[in-house]
Amino acid sequence: MDGILSFSPSREAALRRLAEFLPDARRYAADRNFVRPGHPNISRLSPWVQKRLLLEAEIVAAARDRWSFESVEKFVQEVYWRTYWKGWLEHRPEAWSRWVDAVPRLRDSLSAERRSTLEAALAGRTGIAGFDDWARELVTTGYLHNHARMWFASIWIFTLKLPWELGAAFFYEHLLDGDVASNTLSWRWVAGLQTPGKTYVARADNIAHYTDGRHVPQTSQLAGAAFAITEPALPKVVPWAEDSLATRSAEGRAGLWLHPEDLAVERGELAGERFAVINASWPKLMAKKAGWSEAVTTWTQAALRDGASRAAAHFGAEVSSESSDDLAASLVDWARAHQLSRIVAFRPFVGPWLVEAQAVESALAQAGIALTWGRRAWDIRLFPHASRGYFPFWEKVRSAG
Helix, strand or coil, X not given: CCCCCCCCCCHHHHHHHHHHHHHHHHHHHHHCXXXXXXXXXXXXXXXXXXXXXXXXXXXXXXXXXXXXXXHHHHHHHHHHHHHHHHHHHHHCXXXXXXXXXXXXXXXXHCCHHHHHHHHHHHHCXXXXXXXXXXXXXXXXXXCCCHHXXXXXXXXXXHHCCCCHHHHHHHHHHHCCCCCHHHHHHHXXXXXXXXXXXXXXXXXXXXXXXXCCCCCCCCHHHCCCCCCCCCCCCCCCCCXXXXXXXXXXXXXXXXXXXXXCCCCCCCCCCCCCCCCCEEECCEECCHHHHHCCCHHHHHHHHHHHHHHHHHHHHHHCCEEECCEECCHHHHHHHHHHHCCCCEEEEECCCCCHHHHHHHHHHHHHHHCCCEEEEECCHHHHHHHXXXXXXXXXXXXXXHHCC
């Protein structure tokens, strides 16, 4: 199993890791596909980026300030991949809701034989070299190298013949960087759904090469070819967008709702606003609804506390951080107690936090309290280009400089 990793859930730790990686960023393109103990050859920034303890724009700017664009283009591309996945899912949110509906149904419908296969896969007891180590590494560290994620997903789907939805649920349960868009859509890509007909089949020689011979599965253990997986076409919608938070001209006392999808609110669009109070409450049933492990839940809660502490210092505002049975109701009570006329927040992306946000929006509207949703300029600029494939998206990015 790969070396144990430690990700401290703070912006300070994120900035420290970025500074450590930058001197090696220009070697990323050549080394990034190798899966090595401790993963020294990749940035390992994704847990912090997923919570926006570190902003994508900050990473790109730091890399381009240090090196020429040509020397770090592959690394910069990978930063934009996460934005692309998010934008794509905003255009087709049903890809996520179908997955949410499918997971319990598929679990309940497994035959005894397939359930046994599932249990062996989750415990790392399949006997397939590499796969078992990655299963244990995921649970132990909350992290996997992206290449290992691809191999794992391919073996799960085409060798073990388990539903891709249950593999995506296993990842989402344990990944500290578990992102609804990146995780769901990457599993769909391996399965041949994201780009119809284009599947990813793990090969023994490829695994052996990119693990420096540490994992050498027998060729006979792995599927030699993919099989077709189909689905009805996904409906396409116009993503929610906001031109500006437009809070400066609004009247009355404002409160900030802070949630774990954007924990650097003191930077960028909201930094110049004035908030009387901040709410960083945690919904008690969130972990169960989302399917997160205790480790992921604990890490996310700690990240939220870090974001709340920085926000409190920046805005000079008191923070409420209670654990709530009903987040929407508690935000209404909080707003009334502090005589707020409006609440401001970055709108969550497609996923479990958006479900909470929509309940909050409804409850506040019924209480006659205004809610201003915002979205970062980065997302407003890039999401419209994410409606098709990645490379048309990337060409738009490149042409814009």
